[in-house]
Amino acid sequence: MNWPFLKTDLQRSRKRKPNLVWILPCLPGAIAAVVVASLFHIGVWRPLEQIAYIALFRLRGPIAWDDRVVVIAIDEPSLKALGRFPWSRQQYVRLIETLTPAQPSAIVMDLLFPESTPDDGALAEAMAEQGQVILAQSWDDTGAPLRPNVLLRQSAIATGHVLKREDADGIARKVQSHTQGVPALGVVAAQVHSLVQEPVQFPTAETPLWVNWPGPVDQIQRYSFIETIQGRVPLENFQNKIVLVGATAATLDSLTTPYNRNPPANGVYLQATIINNLLRNNFLNKQSDRWLSLILLIGGPGLSYVLVKTLDRYRQSNPSPFKASLALYFILPQLVWGVLSLICFHWGYWPLVASPIALFTLTGGAAIVADQFKTNALLAKSEERYALAVSGSNEGLWDWDLDAQKIYLAPRWKSLLGFAENEIEDVPEAWLDRVHPEDRDRLLNDICNHRLGITPHLENEHRLLHKDGSYRWMLCRGLAVRDAHQRAYRMAGSQTDITERKWAEEQLRYQAYHDTLTNLPNRAFFIDRLCQALKRVQQNPDAVFAVLFLDLDRFKLINDGLGHTVGDQLLVAIAQRLQSCLRPGDIVARLGGDEFTILLQQMHDISDATRVSERIQEAIALPFYLGTHEVFTTSSIGIVLSTIGYQKPEDLLRDADTAMYRAKARGKSCSQIFDKSMHAHVMAQLQLENDLRQAINDRAFQVYYQPIVALKNGQISGFEALVRWPHAERGMISPAEFIPLAEETGLIIALGWWVLHESCRQLSSWKKRLPHTRDLMMSVNLSGVQFVQPNLIERVERILQETELSGSNLKLEITESVVMINGDSAVSLLDQLKALEIKLAIDDFGTGYSSFGRLHRLPIHTLKIDRSFVSRMDDPQSTEGWGIVKTIVSLAHYLGLDIVAEGVENQEQLSQLKAMGCEYGQGYFFSRPVDAIAAEALLTQTPHWIDPSLSSAS
Numbered sequence: 001m002n003w004p005f006l007k008t009d010l011q012r013s014r015k016r017k018p019n020l021v022w023i024l025p026c027l028p029g030a031i032a033a034v035v036v037a038s039l040f041h042i043g044v045w046r047p048l049e050q051i052a053y054i055a056l057f058r059l060r061g062p063i064a065w066d067d068r069v070v071v072i073a074i075d076e077p078s079l080k081a082l083g084r085f086p087w088s089r090q091q092y093v094r095l096i097e098t099l100t101p102a103q104p105s106a107i108v109m110d111l112l113f114p115e116s117t118p119d120d121g122a123l124a125e126a127m128a129e130q131g132q133v134i135l136a137q138s139w140d141d142t143g144a145p146l147r148p149n150v151l152l153r154q155s156a157i158a159t160g161h162v163l164k165r166e167d168a169d170g171i172a173r174k175v176q177s178h179t180q181g182v183p184a185l186g187v188v189a190a191q192v193h194s195l196v197q198e199p200v201q202f203p204t205a206e207t208p209l210w211v212n213w214p215g216p217v218d219q220i221q222r223y224s225f226i227e228t229i230q231g232r233v234p235l236e237n238f239q240n241k242i243v244l245v246g247a248t249a250a251t252l253d254s255l256t257t258p259y260n261r262n263p264p265a266n267g268v269y270l271q272a273t274i275i276n277n278l279l280r281n282n283f284l285n286k287q288s289d290r291w292l293s294l295i296l297l298i299g300g301p302g303l304s305y306v307l308v309k310t311l312d313r314y315r316q317s318n319p320s321p322f323k324a325s326l327a328l329y330f331i332l333p334q335l336v337w338g339v340l341s342l343i344c345f346h347w348g349y350w351p352l353v354a355s356p357i358a359l360f361t362l363t364g365g366a367a368i369v370a371d372q373f374k375t376n377a378l379l380a381k382s383e384e385r386y387a388l389a390v391s392g393s394n395e396g397l398w399d400w401d402l403d404a405q406k407i408y409l410a411p412r413w414k415s416l417l418g419f420a421e422n423e424i425e426d427v428p429e430a431w432l433d434r435v436h437p438e439d440r441d442r443l444l445n446d447i448c449n450h451r452l453g454i455t456p457h458l459e460n461e462h463r464l465l466h467k468d469g470s471y472r473w474m475l476c477r478g479l480a481v482r483d484a485h486q487r488a489y490r491m492a493g494s495q496t497d498i499t500e501r502k503w504a505e506e507q508l509r510y511q512a513y514h515d516t517l518t519n520l521p522n523r524a525f526f527i528d529r530l531c532q533a534l535k536r537v538q539q540n541p542d543a544v545f546a547v548l549f550l551d552l553d554r555f556k557l558i559n560d561g562l563g564h565t566v567g568d569q570l571l572v573a574i575a576q577r578l579q580s581c582l583r584p585g586d587i588v589a590r591l592g593g594d595e596f597t598i599l600l601q602q603m604h605d606i607s608d609a610t611r612v613s614e615r616i617q618e619a620i621a622l623p624f625y626l627g628t629h630e631v632f633t634t635s636s637i638g639i640v641l642s643t644i645g646y647q648k649p650e651d652l653l654r655d656a657d658t659a660m661y662r663a664k665a666r667g668k669s670c671s672q673i674f675d676k677s678m679h680a681h682v683m684a685q686l687q688l689e690n691d692l693r694q695a696i697n698d699r700a701f702q703v704y705y706q707p708i709v710a711l712k713n714g715q716i717s718g719f720e721a722l723v724r725w726p727h728a729e730r731g732m733i734s735p736a737e738f739i740p741l742a743e744e745t746g747l748i749i750a751l752g753w754w755v756l757h758e759s760c761r762q763l764s765s766w767k768k769r770l771p772h773t774r775d776l777m778m779s780v781n782l783s784g785v786q787f788v789q790p791n792l793i794e795r796v797e798r799i800l801q802e803t804e805l806s807g808s809n810l811k812l813e814i815t816e817s818v819v820m821i822n823g824d825s826a827v828s829l830l831d832q833l834k835a836l837e838i839k840l841a842i843d844d845f846g847t848g849y850s851s852f853g854r855l856h857r858l859p860i861h862t863l864k865i866d867r868s869f870v871s872r873m874d875d876p877q878s879t880e881g882w883g884i885v886k887t888i889v890s891l892a893h894y895l896g897l898d899i900v901a902e903g904v905e906n907q908e909q910l911s912q913l914k915a916m917g918c919e920y921g922q923g924y925f926f927s928r929p930v931d932a933i934a935a936e937a938l939l940t941q942t943p944h945w946i947d948p949s950l951s952s953a954s
Contacts, residue, residue: 026301026302027301028363030301032359032362032363032365033301033359033363035362036355036358036359036362039358040355045354045355045358046167046168047168047169048353048354048355048358049352049353049354049355050167050168050169050171050173051169051354052341052353052354053171053173053258053350053353054169054171054258055353056341056342056345056350056353057213057258057259058258058259059342059345060342060345060346061215062214062215062216062219062259063214063215064214064215064219065214065215065219065220065221065272065276066214066275066276066279066280067221067241068105068193068197068240068241068242068279069220069221069241069242069244069272069275069276069279070104070220070221070222070223070237070238070241070242070243070244071220071221071222071223071243071244071245071246071248071268071269071272072095072222072223072224072225072228072243072244072245072246073222073223073224073225073246073247073248073249073268074225074245074246074247074248074249074252075224075225075248075249076249076250076251077224077226077227078224078225078226078249079249079251079252080564081226082225082226083556083559083560083564084593085247085249085252088117088119089113089117089119089120089122089123090119090122090123091225091229092109092111092123092126092245093119093122093123093126094229095225095228095229095245096123096126096127096130096133097126098228098229098231098235099130099228099235099238099243100126100129100130101235102235102236102237102238102239103239103240103880104132104238104239104240104241104242104243105132105192105193105196105197105240105241105242106132106133106134106157106189106192106193106242106243107130107132107133107134107243107245108134108136108160108185108186108188108189108242108243108244108245108271108275109133109134109135109136109245109246110136110162110185110244110245110246110247110267110268110271111135111136111245111246111247112136112137112138112146112148112162113135113148113149113152114146114147114148114149115149116149116151120149120151120152121151123152123155124151124152124154124155125155127152127155127156128155128868131157131868131869131872131880132157132192132196132880133155133156133157134156134157134158134159134160134185134188134189134192135148135152135153135156135158135159135160136148136159136160136161136162136185137159137160137161137162137182138161138162138163139161139163139179139180145180147159157192157846158188158191158192159182159188160182160183160184160185160186160187160188160189161179161180161182161183161184161185162184162185162267162271163175163176163179163184164255164267164270166255166256169256170255170256170261170264171256171257171258172211172255172270173210173211174208174209174210174211175208175209175211175270175274176208176209177202177203177204177205177206177207177208177209178205178206181820181823183205184209184271184274185271185274186270186271186272186273186274186275186278187202187209187274187278189242189244189271189275190202190242190274190275190278190279193242193275193279195846195884195887195888196240196880196883196884196887197240200278200279200281201278201281202278203283209274209277209283210283210284210285210286210350211270211273211274211277211283211284212273212277212282212283212284212348213257213258213259213273214273214276215259216259216260217257217259217260217265217266217269217272220269220272221237222248223237225245242275244268244271244272244275245268246266246267246268246271247266247267247268248265248266248268248269249266250263250264252266253266253267253268254266255267255269255270257269282348283348284348284349284350285348285349285350286350333360334357334360334361337353337356337357337360338353338357341353395412395413395416395494395495395496395497396409396410396412396413396414396415396416396494396495396496397410397412397413397492397493397494397495398410398413398431398478398492398493398494398495399490399491399492400428400478400490400491400492401489401490402451402488402489402490402491403489403490405427405428406426406427407426407427407428407430407431408426409424409426409430409431413495416464416472416474416495416497417434417464417465417466417467417472418466418467418468419467431464432444434464434465435462435463435464435465436462436463436464436465436471438463439462439463440462442460442462443460443462443476446458446459446460447460447491450478450480450488450491451480451488451491453482453486453488457477457478457479458476458477458478458479458480458491458493459475459476459477459478460475460476461473461474461475461476461498461502462474462476472497472499473497473498473499473501473502474495474496474497474498475495475496475498476493476494476495476496477493477494477495477496478491478492478493478494479491479492479493512524513525513528515589515590517568517571517572517590518571518572518574518575518590519575520575520579520588520589520590520596521587521588521589521590522589522590522591523589523591523592525589526587526589526591526597526599527649527650527653529587529599530547530599530649530652530653531649533545533599533601533642534642534646534647534648534649534652537642543602543642544602544603544604544605544641544642544643545599545600545601545602545603545641545642546599546600546603546606546608546609546639546640546641546642547597547598547599547600547639547640547642547652547653547656548597548598548600548609548612548613548616548637548638548639548656549595549596549597549637549638549639549640549653549656549657549659549660550578550595550596550597550598550616550635550636550637550660551594551595551596551635551636551637551660551664552570552574552594552620552633552634552635553633553634553635553636553664553668553669554633554634555567555570555593555594555633556594558570558631558633562626562629562631566626566627566629566631569626569627570624570626570631570633571590571594573624573626574594574596574620574624574633575588575590575596577616577619577620577622578596578598578616578619580619581612581615581616581619582598582600582612583600583612585601585602586598586599586600586601586612587599587601597653597656598612598616600612603641606639606641606673609639609641609673610639610671610673613637613639613671614671616635616637617634617635617637617669617670617671620633620634620635621634621669634668634669635669636660636661636663636664636668636669636670636671636672637660637663637670637671637672638655638656638657638658638659638660638661638662638663638671638672638674639656639659639671639672639673639674640652640655640656640659640673640674641673641674644674644676655674656674658674659672659673659674660672688737688738688741689741689745689747691727692725692738692741692742692745692747693747695725695727696747696750696751696754699754700725700726700728701723701724701725701751701754701755702723702724702725702726702931703721703722703723703724703755703758703759703762703932704721704722704723704724704929704930704931705719705720705721705722705759705762705929705930705931705932705935706719706720706722706922706927706928706929706930707719707922707926707927707935707938707943708720708777708779708900708920708921708922709920709921709922709926709943709945710919710920711910711913711914711918711919711920711921712914712919713946714943714945714946715943715946716776716938716939716943717775717776717777717920718776718777718778718779718811719759719763719776719777719778719779719935720779720780720781720813720922720929721755721756721758721759721778721779721780721781722735722929723735723739723751723755724929725738743783743784743785746785748783748785748786749783749785749786749789752781752782752783752785752786753786753795753799755780755781756780756782756796756799757799757802757803759778759780760778760780760799760800760803760805760810761803761805762778762932763776763778763803763805763809763810764803764804764805766936766939767805767809770936770939770940772939773939775809776809776939777809777810777811777839778805778809778810778811779811779812779813779841780810780811780812780813781812781813781814781843782812782813782814784814784815784817784818787814787818787822787826787829788822792829793829793832793833793836796812796833796836796838797836800836806837807836807837807838808837808838808839810838810839811838811839811840811841811861811862812833812838812839812840812841813841813842813843813864814840814841814842814843815842815843815844816842816843816844816845819842819858827857827858827859830858830859830860831859834859839861839862840858840859840860840861840862841860841861841862841863841864841900842858842860842862842863842864843864844864844866844902845863845864845865845866845888846865846866846869846884846888855895856895860897861897861898862897862898862899862900863888863891863892863897863898863899863900864899864900864901864902865885865888865889865899865900865901865902865918866902866903867902867903867923868903869881869884869885869888870885870901870902870903870904870909870913870923871903871905873885873908873909873912873913874906874908874909874912882912885901885912885913885916885918886916889916889917889918893917898919898920899918899919899920900919900920900921900922901913901918901920901921901922901923902922902923903922903923903924904921904922904923904924904925904926905923905924905925906925907925909923909925910925925945926943926945927943
């Protein structure tokens with residue numbers, strides 16, 4: 001470029017338009033700013049920002065993990081000791097029972113328990129007894145929730161989500177504090193810790209949590225699962241600490257962190273980091289895009305102005321100093337910004353790094369682009385070929401002149417097929433004639449589509465004939481060069497040998513449907529064959545098949561006693577014997593562990609299945625010689641026939657599994673044919689549901705009343721209405737048995753309205769006959785199903801009108817989980833109920849997952865402390881119950897709420913509650929729930945719990 005003329009033109013321009021003197025030198029930087037901003041918004045800089053993120057952590061260095069967080073690792077030694085994962089619930093029972101004496105502030109299970117198992121009851125009991133267990137939940141790919149099963153969820157103190165969003169480099173940089181109303185697992189853990197230990201500052205539900213990784217995960221307090229349950233870890237290591245339980249074995253879970261990439265860390269450390277950040281209040285503060293706008297606005301034009309002025313000064317007289325100075329201006333801004341970014345990061349601010357540096361780089365490039373223009377023009381022709389080569393691959397390159405029908409095949413292209421450079425001519429036929437006949441038409445069709453512009457590029461997988469006579473799989477990629485009329489006149493690309501990849505894909509397909517240990521079909525394969533068998537039965541009802549569900553007896557004893565290697569050898573030997581016992585066409589599969597299933601096709605009657613079963617029993621009963629060990633085992637087999645009329649393969653497996661467990665119950669080493677009598681328990685539940693419906697229609701329930709007592713004077717301030725079911729045949733049925741069924745079937749709605757109406761009617765009757773009861777309060781439980789009914793407000797208002805009861809005499813109790821799940825809509829409904837002068841209470845407080853940020857905004861009047869906390873107040877072995885109750889009382893008073901303590905059973909508990917300032921109590925110490933007549937007697941007599949001297953004094 002002719003710089004003197006340009007300089008003259010600029011001087012003339014300055015004379016004509018003096019206001020533009022400072023704008024022109026800024027123009028390259030402004031253009032660079034626009035380019036950087038555009039690329040930023042389409043995500044081009046995101047990978048570089050991710051690399052800078054990792055670099056900032058590495059340069060900052062690790063900081064100490066908070067010693068209030070402990071990880072119990074499900075590691076390789078634990079897997080080796082306890083067997084394949086997932087484990088039986090009993091292992092977690094052992095862990096909870098081991099940790100309970102240590103009094104951790106919370107036990108956080110970073111594990112999913114969506115399925116139900118026979119050991120759920122034991123685990124739920126251990127969780128309920130411990131009282132501080134938090135469970136994890138997530139969502140599958142369809143968005144369906146993966147919650148702990150109902151029994152475990154009810155026994156946990158709270159649940160939290162473990163959903164993590166990993167960036168392209170595998171690092172989770174941000175976690176939503178709440179997803180679909182569910183707080184993150186680490187947030188819940190810190191909340192529970194805050195209840196029993198020091199207070200913690202929590203972010204709002206909408207605030208994203210930018211993870212501040214403290215350091216390598218090997219620096220956190222971590223103990224092996226197996227060592228913990230075996231008592232090899234001192235319990236004081238867990239006292240008053242948040243204990244995280246999760247998988248750290250590489251075979252179970254992996255997660256990349258800035259400090260742990262190879263090998264990676266695990267998801268449990270993400271939750272540990274969230275808790276660490278909450279306890280220390282040191283989440284990263286990510287700078288918004290407004291900072292980038294400010295940098296672009298000032299940095300680009302400003303740097304451009306300096307560079308252009310430097311260019312004007314040094315270009316003519318002294319080029320060498322100009323180059324040195326330009327290099328200084330080119331590098332110095334990047335170094336300064338890098339240092340400033342590191343300082344900001346040290347203080348908890350995550351600045352943008354790559355985008356500003358890119359701005360400085362592009363600005364410098366824009367300032368010297370004129371100087372490089374001629375050089376770029378000279379290299380344009382060679383760059384065209386280079387660009388075409390890069391757009392394909394660096395493997396076997398080819399370049400096809402479509403007009404001349406000549407093709408250039410690189411030496412590497414020929415060597416992929418075993419040929420020397422001079423052994424293949426440079427003509428298209430040398431390529432196309434070697435394509436496998438089954439792939440040739442597809443390749444030619446793809447080439448034609450790309451030449452016509454139907455596809456943006458050529459990509460085809462085909463087989464080519466090798467010099468040794470074999471066929472090799474090749475991946476061909478190419479791109480056409482077009483003229484002004486979009487006619488393709490040239491095409492170039494690359495060829496890659498993908499034979500090994502194809503072989504690996506075939507292996508993956510095989511492994512997807514086969515067990516890697518025994519090479520038998522797996523569950524997916526077996527389910528597919530069951531579906532086919534069911535379709536055949538539907539088309540031909542005379543076609544009969546059977547499913548055998550086999551489980552080895554005492555396999556765990558063999559596996560634990562002789563080791564997993566011998567256990568695996570036994571499973572392989574079992575698989576071989578099972579195959580030898582079957583007829584052609586029958587299928588045996590391994591579902592997992594020591595469970596096998598067999599599909600017997602073309603059955604005539606049940607005797608065919610029993611004969612095969614007996615043959616299997618005899619074969620398995622023979623000794624197995626595994627190395628130096630002689631092993632004996634037996635099997636229990638459940639048999640189910642297709643004649644029952646199944647529609648789904650899962651139902652077949654379910655009933656076969658049921659029959660197998662019945663065989664084990666009979667003493668093992670035998671077979672059991674499934675029959676419908678095994679559904680007795682299910683049928684009993686159905687009968688109970690029918691009786692419940694009839695009882696609701698007949699109004700066969702009774703409302704019992706338990707007094708709520710003012711602790712300051714012992715007077716009855718109200719009653720809680722509790723429903724009872726006197727069954728005609730079974731006697732009084734516990735609410736714990738029929739209330740869950742009513743909620744599951746929706747019958748709780750009709751039952752709940754009846755209880756509300758009856759209790760309001762009874763209180764109205766007492767007020768008319770007993771003048772001193774005018775301020776009496778009736779507390780009625782409102783179920784979660786009732787709470788979301790669209791006519792809730794209208795129905796409650798109508799009941800008050802029909803029973804002539806003032807809303808000020810009614811208190812509705814709802815659980816904290818109902819309020820938290822329904823969010824803002826719950827607050828609106830509570831406001832409408834409050835407008836009717838109805839009092840509102842949170843029932844069983846402390847057993848759910850309240851958001852303390854939202855609790856103070858709820859229009860409630862009362863917190864009811866769950867009886868599980870009150871019952872532990874006088875436990876001499878633990879102060880946990882007393883501390884929790886004291887915390888809840890203090891919280892309620894801080895929020896201006898009164899407290900009702902449930903489950904008061906002795907004088908000691910009563911005295912402690914009064915000392916804490918608790919306003920009301922309820923429990924067997926005062927009275928059991930009684931019918932209306934007995935409740936009225938309590939109102940007309942001096943209660944037995946009142947000291948006569950205090951009564952007379954008052």
